[in-house]
Amino acid sequence: MTYDFTVTALRGIDPLATPSGPGCADCDPEHGWWFHLRRCAQCGHIGCCDSSPSQHATAHFAETGHPVIQSYEPGEDWFWDYETASETEGPHLAAPTHHPLDQPAPGPRGHVPANWQSLLH
Numbered sequence: 001m002t003y004d005f006t007v008t009a010l011r012g013i014d015p016l017a018t019p020s021g022p023g024c025a026d027c028d029p030e031h032g033w034w035f036h037l038r039r040c041a042q043c044g045h046i047g048c049c050d051s052s053p054s055q056h057a058t059a060h061f062a063e064t065g066h067p068v069i070q071s072y073e074p075g076e077d078w079f080w081d082y083e084t085a086s087e088t089e090g091p092h093l094a095a096p097t098h099h100p101l102d103q104p105a106p107g108p109r110g111h112v113p114a115n116w117q118s119l120l121h
Contacts, residue, residue, distance in 0.1 A: 012067040015091045017044040022100050023108050024048040026056040033111040037072035051120045074098040
């Protein structure tokens with residue numbers, strides 16, 4: 001399916017913004033871990049999902065007001081709009097569109113505790 005995006009439809013989305021890195025930009029410096037990753041569609045910030053212990057993607061929205069994220073998981077291309085609390089549509093974003101295939105989920109390798117499932121939200 002092809003979408004005709006107008007400037008209004010692209011509110012909160014910059015298709016040229018590149019991802020901030022291969023993992024959660026906030027968990028990595030803290031030596032934390034994540035369950036799944038989300039990409040800010042406006043600036044490319046990679047944050048961890050709301051099931052993750054630190055919920056950095058939602059924290060990024062709260063801090064910046066950037067309303068739209070896209071899954072940063074292989075095989076997923078859905079968008080979520082925090083302001084409407086609903087799925088939304090968006091254009092193809094700049095590559096890469098997911099974390100490296102050799103990076104596990106949860107990740108990153110070596111930081112995930114053995115009891116990780118009991119720590120999810």
